[in-house]
Amino acid sequence: MAKSQSKKKKEDSSCPKIGVYVCHCGTNIAGSVNIEEVVNFSKTIENVSVVRDHMYLCSEQGQNIIKDDIKKEGINRVVAACCSPRTHEEIFRKTLNSTNLNKYLYEQVNIRDQCSWPHFKDKENATNKAKQLVKSGVYRASELEPLEDRKLSVLKSALVIGGGISGINAALDLARGGYQVYIVERDPSIGGKMAQLDKTFPTNDCSACILAPMMVDVSNTPNIELLTYSEIEDVSGHIGKYHVVVRKKQTSVDWEKCNGCGDCSIVCPVKVDNEFNCNMDKRKAIYIQFQQAIPMKAVIDKTKCIKCKLCEKRCQVGAIDISKNDDEFVEFDVGSIIVTTGYDLFDPNKKAEYDYDHPNVITSLELERMMCASGPTKGEILRPSDGRKPHTISFIQCVGSRDEKTNDYCSRICCTYSIKHARLLKEKYPDIDMFIHYIDLRCFGKGYEEYYRMAREKGVKFIRGRISQVDSIGDRLEVSGDDDTLGEQISVVADLVVLAVAMESPKGTKKLANLLNISTDKTGFFKEIHPKLKPVSTDSDGIFIAGACQGPKEIPDAVSQGKAAASAASSLMSKGEIEIEPLFAQIIEDLCARCRTCESLCTYKAIRYTEEDKMEVDIALCKGCGVCSAACPSGAIKANHFTTKQVRMQILALTGGNK
Amino acid sequence: MKIVLNETNKALVNKVIEYGGKRVYECFQCGMCASGCPVASDTDHKIKRTMHQVLLGLDEQILDKKAIWLCTTCFMCLERCPQNAGPTDVVFALRRISAENGIIPEAQIEVANNIYHLGHAVTVQKGITLRAKVKAPPLTTAGSDKKYILEIQKVVDSTHAGKLLKIKKDWKPKGDDVIACD
Numbered sequence: 126m127a128k129s130q131s132k133k134k135k136e137d138s139s140c141p142k143i144g145v146y147v148c149h150c151g152t153n154i155a156g157s158v159n160i161e162e163v164v165n166f167s168k169t170i171e172n173v174s175v176v177r178d179h180m181y182l183c184s185e186q187g188q189n190i191i192k193d194d195i196k197k198e199g200i201n202r203v204v205a206a207c208c209s210p211r212t213h214e215e216i217f218r219k220t221l222n223s224t225n226l227n228k229y230l231y232e233q234v235n236i237r238d239q240c241s242w243p244h245f246k247d248k249e250n251a252t253n254k255a256k257q258l259v260k261s262g263v264y265r266a267s268e269l270e271p272l273e274d275r276k277l278s279v280l281k282s283a284l285v286i287g288g289g290i291s292g293i294n295a296a297l298d299l300a301r302g303g304y305q306v307y308i309v310e311r312d313p314s315i316g317g318k319m320a321q322l323d324k325t326f327p328t329n330d331c332s333a334c335i336l337a338p339m340m341v342d343v344s345n346t347p348n349i350e351l352l353t354y355s356e357i358e359d360v361s362g363h364i365g366k367y368h369v370v371v372r373k374k375q376t377s378v379d380w381e382k383c384n385g386c387g388d389c390s391i392v393c394p395v396k397v398d399n400e401f402n403c404n405m406d407k408r409k410a411i412y413i414q415f416q417q418a419i420p421m422k423a424v425i426d427k428t429k430c431i432k433c434k435l436c437e438k439r440c441q442v443g444a445i446d447i448s449k450n451d452d453e454f455v456e457f458d459v460g461s462i463i464v465t466t467g468y469d470l471f472d473p474n475k476k477a478e479y480d481y482d483h484p485n486v487i488t489s490l491e492l493e494r495m496m497c498a499s500g501p502t503k504g505e506i507l508r509p510s511d512g513r514k515p516h517t518i519s520f521i522q523c524v525g526s527r528d529e530k531t532n533d534y535c536s537r538i539c540c541t542y543s544i545k546h547a548r549l550l551k552e553k554y555p556d557i558d559m560f561i562h563y564i565d566l567r568c569f570g571k572g573y574e575e576y577y578r579m580a581r582e583k584g585v586k587f588i589r590g591r592i593s594q595v596d597s598i599g600d601r602l603e604v605s606g607d608d609d610t611l612g613e614q615i616s617v618v619a620d621l622v623v624l625a626v627a628m629e630s631p632k633g634t635k636k637l638a639n640l641l642n643i644s645t646d647k648t649g650f651f652k653e654i655h656p657k658l659k660p661v662s663t664d665s666d667g668i669f670i671a672g673a674c675q676g677p678k679e680i681p682d683a684v685s686q687g688k689a690a691a692s693a694a695s696s697l698m699s700k701g702e703i704e705i706e707p708l709f710a711q712i713i714e715d716l717c718a719r720c721r722t723c724e725s726l727c728t729y730k731a732i733r734y735t736e737e738d739k740m741e742v743d744i745a746l747c748k749g750c751g752v753c754s755a756a757c758p759s760g761a762i763k764a765n766h767f768t769t770k771q772v773r774m775q776i777l778a779l780t781g782g783n784k
Numbered sequence: 785m786k787i788v789l790n791e792t793n794k795a796l797v798n799k800v801i802e803y804g805g806k807r808v809y810e811c812f813q814c815g816m817c818a819s820g821c822p823v824a825s826d827t828d829h830k831i832k833r834t835m836h837q838v839l840l841g842l843d844e845q846i847l848d849k850k851a852i853w854l855c856t857t858c859f860m861c862l863e864r865c866p867q868n869a870g871p872t873d874v875v876f877a878l879r880r881i882s883a884e885n886g887i888i889p890e891a892q893i894e895v896a897n898n899i900y901h902l903g904h905a906v907t908v909q910k911g912i913t914l915r916a917k918v919k920a921p922p923l924t925t926a927g928s929d930k931k932y933i934l935e936i937q938k939v940v941d942s943t944h945a946g947k948l949l950k951i952k953k954d955w956k957p958k959g960d961d962v963i964a965c966d
Contacts (some may be wrong), residue, residue: 517790558792578867582809584794584797584809586840611836612833613786613787614786615786616789617790618789
């Protein structure tokens with residue numbers, strides 16, 4: 126290996142012999158760029174020795190042409206004029222590698238995404254632009270230098286942020302694969318939103334019945350460390366070794382001793398709104414979050430506790446000490462991070478027309494809690510105003526979704542869950558009239574169409590058209606809107622109105638994004654690198670996202686993503702080391718004046734001043750963005766693969782200046 | 785006009801199902817029925833809307849407008865409906881319900897009486913005269929012989945169709961037609 130590398134270097138130091146390969150990409154490029162003209166032009170550029178075109182350059186045949194030219198024609202630089210390096214650079218680099226030509230002696234010119242596609246109406250100028258881009262690529266290629274990948278060791282442990290269904294699946298898969306996993310959950314118990322659901326579509330499984338065994342599995346898996354009632358305080362480091370600081374909120378209960386008997390809650394005199402039941406009933410200041418909680422441990426709500434100490438006296442195992450106030454901090458290192466922070470629900474108060482203040486106007490999650498046997502009404506559907514059974518229920522869809530004034534996206538799950546509610550209620554109470562007011566029914570998943578049909582067969586009525594307003598009439602509600610099919614205004618006199626509220630990115634997403642150096646998109650959810658091909662990867666290597674924190678999702682998709690993220694993290698960690706591109710900054714010490722301008726500018730905190738009076742680049746953190754290199758007043762920072770010379774040559778080619 | 789839905793009328797949909805529109809609940813308002821309907825563009829017969837009205841129990845809207853009687857029963861909607869909701873079956877059921885409520889257009893009454901008394905939905909006297917004039921063989925249809933007509937009348941009299949369709953014993957056909965074989 127070492128021998129061949131030194132041989133490679135010798136070849137590279139000789140005069141550049143560049144091969145230019147122009148791809149038709151079917152008609153994607155050839156449809157608006159005159160390939161023949163680009164080929165003929167390329168032959169006239171300095172240092173170019175071979176020019177060829179191909180219908181699909183990324184095909185095996187196309188790659189073999191390049192290989193042959195490297196071997197037989199002796200070309201030592203490759204320029205491909207084709208599509209985006211984001212998707213195809215890797216293929217070409219591998220081809221170069223297989224011929225012993227250093228893979229960084231490859232330059233990709235994108236004459237599709239920013240050339241043939243946008244300029245499809247102007248063939249002449251598209252062709253001219255393609256020529257210029259190829260020229261700049263060739264100029265840059267003549268200055269490319271061979272580089273070697275760096276190896277980085279990776280810890281075989283992972284952090285999962287958020288203990289909902291997505292996080293639980295990710296954690297279990299990783300733990301089964303032998304990795305050490307830490308789950309950090311904000312609430313006292315794991316389970317997330319799914320723990321609040323009664324039944325789940327499209328099979329009507331009882332949510333608790335399918336979730337609880339997985340939660341128990343988490344607590345029984347020795348290599349999963351569960352940190353509930355905890356939040357991420359700080360994350361530093363890089364792929365392979367992230368240093369994590371977790372704030373464990375003070376519970377005032379010693380969980381080693383607490384046996385989850387619940388006696389403390391019984392004696393506690395303080396009643397507060399129960400968030401788990403959507404504030405429809407009360408819990409105590411010391412409480413266990415819900416009946417299947419994992420861990421089944423009590424927590425004191427410090428903001429509500431009156432310090433009467435009744436619980437302390439009652440606890441038979443002496444687990445409670447209300448004088449404990451300070452949060453604890455736990456620190457550990459992990460090789461990768463999976464973010465599964467889930468979602469929050471849209472606040473229906475923002476849609477004043479739906480009169481959420483009225484007790485009989487509720488959200489779908491509130492209805493879900495009512496339908497649940499362990500909920501505030503023990504599974505009975507009652508009007509909150511007077512506890513009477515409703516005659517008519519109206520479901521209003523897209524509350525806070527598909528609406529430029531709130532969230533312009535579709536929340537994806539509301540159609541099917543409203544159908545679920547109406548259907549389950551119709552089975553239990555056939556005499557209640559159910560109306561679903563929708564604008565489009567999007568029941569897209571496997572088995573969902575059948576689910577929708579069964580709701581129709583049970584007599585649930587579907588009315589297309591937005592609801593404009595909900596008004597009180599006597600002790601009932603008038604739901605006014607449009608019926609698209611009738612072409613008339615309608616009003617339904619209902620006893621209960623259920624708002625299908627949108628899914629939104631959870632509180633704290635922005636803060637966590639900043640901490641982890643990952644992006645969010647315009648909807649506020651975490652952003653994946655590529656919506657189709659890299660759905661769980663983020664722009665920080667080694668940090669993955671899964672579930673509803675990436676965008677609205679139902680349980681099957683959230684689980685799939687949790688498992689996908691576990692797989693991605695596992696393939697990253699399994700070897701214990703990874704190769705990283707050498708695209709980082711290098712300090713030329715002799716030129717460096719230690720002004721530390723670079724240190725203050727680096728977004729990734731990759732450059733620091735050391736005790737030995739040196740500037741040091743952490744190559745694992747450095748993204749090779751080049752900000753430091755551009756800002757260095759003495760030109761002491763070289764950005765690998767984007768050196769000043771390489772960039773200057775590109776500019777020269779484009780501006781027609783002299784070398 | 786604003787339509788108020790209060791305690792929906794389930795009687796209509798139940799009756800439609802009883803009278804043969806068994807799959808009316810399957811309708812999800814895709815509009816396939818209405819898009820191919822040969823009479824929709826020129827009449828008030830909007831089958832997609834009618835299906836929806838049945839589900840919402842808006843019987844007055846359907847029955848008062850009498851549009852269901854304009855359906856040609858070509859069965860195109862029934863053939864094409866992706867949910868097999870049977871729109872034509874629903875129309876038949878609605879016509880029966882409508883007739884039971886005494887709501888039946890004059891033209892339908894005339895057709896029914898024509899069949900009952902002449903054996904034909906439309907009168908054919910002019911044709912019979914013309915055929916005789918050109919020495920063509922005489923008609924051999926239900927209306928050509930009294931015995932066939934008597935059989936038709938027997939069938940109608942044995943059901944309550946005669947009452948529903950307002951069959952009159954002393955009915956006289958319009959125009960120059962005469963009761964066959966009299």
